[in-house]
Amino acid sequence: xxxxxxxxxxxTIFGQFGDLRAIFTDAAQTHQxxxxxxxxxxxxxxxxxxxxxYRYQNVCMDIHYSIPVGVEAVQxxxxxxxxxxxxxxxxxxxxxxxxxxxxxxxxxxTPNKKHHRFIEFFDVREAEAAMTALNRKEIGGKRIKIESxxxxxxxxxxxQRVQPMWAPPQEALHLESMLLAH
Numbered sequence: 001x002x003x004x005x006x007x008x009x010x011x012t013i014f015g016q017f018g019d020l021r022a023i024f025t026d027a028a029q030t031h032q033x034x035x036x037x038x039x040x041x042x043x044x045x046x047x048x049x050x051x052x053x054y055r056y057q058n059v060c061m062d063i064h065y066s067i068p069v070g071v072e073a074v075q076x077x078x079x080x081x082x083x084x085x086x087x088x089x090x091x092x093x094x095x096x097x098x099x100x101x102x103x104x105x106x107x108x109x110t111p112n113k114k115h116h117r118f119i120e121f122f123d124v125r126e127a128e129a130a131m132t133a134l135n136r137k138e139i140g141g142k143r144i145k146i147e148s149x150x151x152x153x154x155x156x157x158x159x160q161r162v163q164p165m166w167a168p169p170q171e172a173l174h175l176e177s178m179l180l181a182h
Contacts, residue, residue, distance in 0.1 A: 005056070010034065013056065018043025021124070035066075040123040041078060041105070078105070078127045079120040079149035086140035087114035093140075094119060101133065102126025118149060 005013075010023050014036045021037035038044040044065065051063045082094070091107045098104060098119050103126070108118040121127040127148070135146040 005034070009056070010036070013051070013054070014047055017047040017050065039125050042122050077149070078122065078124045079118055080127055080131055081147050081149045082117045082119060083115070083145040083147070084142050085115050085117055085144055086142050089140045091117070097134070097139065098130050101130035 005025075007023070011020070014020060014023070017038070019039050021039045022035075023037070024035040025033070036044075036047070038047070048063050048065045051061060054061045054063070080098075085094075091109075094107055094117060095104055098107075098121075102121050102123055105120040105122050106118075108120070110116045110118070119127075119130070121130070131146045131148070134144070136143060138144075
């Protein structure tokens with residue numbers, strides 16, 4: 001079944017949960033697949049939770065949360081990699097420093113590289129602000145380097161992903177939530 005949603009419809013349905021980063025529809029504009037990206041992962045999760053089974057134009061929408069896969073150069077997803085840290089710096093110190101830019105989801109250490117840490121923000125805008133402000137700054141006597149993390153590694157195998165049946169434009173592959181309507 002084909003149904004049409006206007007940009008205003010999409011904004012109304014999905015915008016109620018938070019600021020939208022992007023909305024992409026399939027190339028044929030049949031809106032069989034709609035990819036919706038939020039700046040804040042909490043907003044994406046809330047949209048998924050609240051819109052499961054949502055009916056629009058008498059069509060029940062099948063909502064899924066999606067993590068990007070198969071992308072070489074993924075845009076910032078809210079996780080930063082901090083390189084060249086003093087391995088003795090405490091996570092609490094990093095939380096205090098990076099937390100001034102926004103709410104942190106978690107700080108993870110790497111098992112084999114004690115001078116690297118992953119710092120994950122809920123909101124990608126806050127991660128970008130922290131990276132802009134702190135990259136190449138001195139922390140604990142060492143000049144750090146910060147980059148956006150790319151999804152993958154051991155964590156990739158622990159998270160279930162939804163693979164769309166069609167290939168969206170390359171720039172759409174970084175999206176956090178996906179709407180599949182049928």
